[in-house]
Amino acid sequence: MKFIDRTKIAVKAGDGGHGKSAFRHEKFIPKGGPSGGDGGKGADIIFVVDTNINTLLDFRYNRKFIGNNGGNGDIKNQFGRNAPDLIIKVPAGTIIKDEDTGEILADLTKEDDTAIICKGGRGGRGNARFSNSANRAPSFAELGEPGSSRKLVLELKVLADVGLVGYPSVGKSSLISSVSAARPQIAEYHFTTLNPILGVVRVGPEENFVMADLPGLIDGAAKGVGLGHDFLRHIERTKILIHVVDASGIEGRDPVEDFHKINNELSLYSDKLPKLPQILAANKIDLPEAQENLVRLRQLAQEKNLPFFEISAATKQGVDDLVKHAYTMLINYQEPEEEPVKMKVYDxxxxxxxxxxxxxxxxxxxxxxxxxxxxxxxxxxxxxxxxxxxxxxxxxxxxxxxxxxxxxxxxxxxxxxxxxxxxxxxx
Structure with missing residues (x-):
């Protein structure tokens, strides 16, 4: 299944039902008063998190959602029926934005998180509601209020405990496949991983965490180059980063320079990303070319005060120790204090x-x-x-x-x- 993490849709809430203009016509009451009932309320558009969904794929084929209209009012002061709300299910980690303004309308992260994005129109008032001492027999009624509508952008940010970052082909896919049941496509070319891949890493019988193999970064990613923002938006959800570098440098890259370039891209994208705890993992140490760079990488980790692990995803050397340390960091992880979200108040x-x-x-x-x-x-x-x-x-x-x-x-x-x-x- 293709992983879809961004899509655009249009939503419209239901219109309110029309009010009724009617008068009582009963036996022995030839000229009864106004008796037109109010229309019913239109359907709200409500987004709800469903943990059984993990992509936005369904929205690729269904891009328009329209709520039902409220029922019309009737004679004898009968009110129209309120339309049932239109529930739209999305995966956890979905951000809903207004396409025209870019405003974030909702950030849904937990099971059963709910957001009313468009309000249904109220029902029009029947003529009975307009009767007063000056006009005892009004003949008019209101039409239903139109429901609101919006064009939306849905963005999905992967919810993972640990995220793997690093340049393409440093071995992130090999690492996640060696520690979990995830089976990403692995080949000897750049950008093998084009979509985030989640794997559950089991440390013990009751001890596990979710690891995400995220698409590789390149220079200029913070400006949208390459996979750019499609990659970086997913990192924001992770608690810990494992920064994977190719210690062998067999592709002509310098792992120390790569480390600095990746962190520079993270800081350009968001102030929060450089503050995430990192583990430096030097991969491909089974190759002879790695020995020369390991000395420099150890020194780098010491300077940056980072946990450092020498691993080989291919032979699984050092991988268990890396996983156990990541789990220990997760146990001791404390959520950073964030400014409370400013809620809109209709004042x-x-x-x-x-x-x-x-x-x-x-x-x-x-x-x-x-x-x-x-x-x-x-x-x-x-x-x-x-x-x-x-x-x-x-x-x-x-x-x-x-x-x-x-x-x-x-x-x-x-x-x-x-x-x-x-x-x-x-x-």
Whole structure:
């Protein structure tokens, strides 16, 4: 199965059901009052972690998710049915971003983590809700509120205890295959591993941890060169890094220089990555060419105060000691303190911002009226109903939109756009 770790999808919550305009017509009550019920709420779009899923592959073939609309209101004050929420299952480690703004909407890391990404529209109010002392028999009802929609980017970051980092062909794939049941493709060419590979490493009967063989880094990875960001995003989830270098240098590379270059790429990508605990593992010590570089690598580990292990993934020499030490570090690992995530709170200031109405002009010179409150009013008004139209005109005047349009220089016959509605201005 191909590992998919980034994809784009579109989601739309359900629209609210329409309110009903109706009057009671019962025996002995020839002129009953208004009895139209409210519409039901549209479906929310909710993302939930499912530990039985480990890739985003399903989203490659299903890129659009639309929630059901709420039921319409009915006579005798019957409310429309609320639509069931649309649940979208994702693997643990999924980050959900708004494609247009890049804003992180949710970071789902644990089983049953949940995030409401789009809210369903509320149901329109039936005419019974508009009855008052001034108007005892309103004939209009609201349309359902449209559900919100977004274009999303889903990113999956591998959840592993230990991550293997290093240049291509230093032996990371060979190492994970020698200590776990993972069987990555292994060959004598660069970028054999194009996707993260997870393996469970068993240290004892009840002692194990998850190791990730991550795609090899190259110079410029932090800027997106090569596998770049596709690689680096996965490292952020790991607790400990095993930095694998090719001690033999048989491909003409200097393992000490490689160590510094890899760490430089990590620091360029994120301030957090250089702070992760590291183990330096000098691989391919079974080759004669390795002996000369081992002296320099031991000195490097001493200078950097890093645990140092000389191993051969091919012969398994030193591998057990490396695994046991990594497990000991995991037992003693302490999560770094992070700043609490700032949650968005819909407060009075936000409500006030939603009430702001702006008037602008588009490329064709038409006038555009924008603002959450007025756009919502337009979407929920049944303009085919005279009483509903009069109510809209009353609110329009109350919000002094005519004055705002005149300030912008509107003239008789100019076109005005509000959401999906277009009309000709008449003074």
């Amino acid at each position: 009075a200031a936000q409500k006030q911002a939603d009430e702001i109405i702006k008037v602008s002009r588009d490329m064709s010179g038409d006038f555009v009226v924008s603002g959450k409150s007025i756009e919502k009013l337009v979407a929920m008004t049944n303009f085919a109903n005279d009483e509903a139209l009069r109510r809209f005109q009353y609110i329009w005047r109350l919000k002094q939109i005519d004055a705002k349009l005149r300030d912008k220089g509107i003239k008789e016959g100019d076109l005005v756009h509000i959401g999906d509605m277009e009309f000709e201005f008449k003074d």
